[in-house]
């Protein structure tokens with residue numbers, strides 16, 4: 001048995017009925033294609049961060065399914081790619097980001113390629129945010145769920161190790177900084193402000209609700225964790 005296999009709990013299997021193989025393989029192939037084409041075409045476009053954005057977006061959605069399948073197999077479903085269930089607001093946000101990027105590139109092509117420091121900071125945030133989210137999902141394992149748990153399962157244990165030592169909500173912090181990073185990378189001032197405000201409000205509210213359940217599940221142990229560990233999302 002290789003090292004990779006020994007990390008997987010072999011008693012836990014995905015439900016095949018929730019993971020139609022045609023849908024899952026096709027979705028993964030399309031995301032791979034989007035990423036591959038975006039990166040392959042990099043040398044042919046001046047506005048390269050648009051290619052990078054599409055590539056990172058495809059990688060993000062692929063990893064949502066992959067990490068769930070690998071570390072939390074009994075919860076993986078076809079929609080773990082988070083392509084359909086993330087809601088209209090999520091789709092609209094990315095549509096706005098693409099629209100802003102293309103409109104500004106059309107009217108101010110020089111602006112979009114002339115701030116390498118900002119673009120680089122954005123790139124670093126995207127990579128760091130993605131790594132943080134991956135590590136959070138892997139560390140939480142079976143305690144992680146894309147939906148907030150409202151009832152405690154036996155497999156749900158309090159996670160305070162790994163990246164949870166630095167943030168009590170690392171997957172949210174990872175996504176927050178990933179999203180901010182995409183807009184810095186694209187040099188999208190309007191969507192940067194929009195993403196920062198909308199996502200902050202979203203996670204602030206979500207964390208409040210999630211923590212009410214976590215206190216119900218783990219009592220004083222969660223309160224102690226909450227007191228000693230921040231979120232890595234500003235002012236949350």
Ligand SMILES: C[S@@+](CC[C@H](N)C(=O)[O-])C[C@H]1O[C@@H](n2cnc3c(N)ncnc32)[C@H](O)[C@@H]1O
Nearest residue numbers: 136143145146148149157158159169170171172
């Ligand atoms: C989408 S996951 C997000 C987890 C966490 N908020 C984060 O950002 O990494 C939501 C689920 O994780 C669970 N959860 C959140 N923090 C946890 C912790 N420290 N230990 C165990 N479960 C946790 C919640 O009960 C919820 O069902």
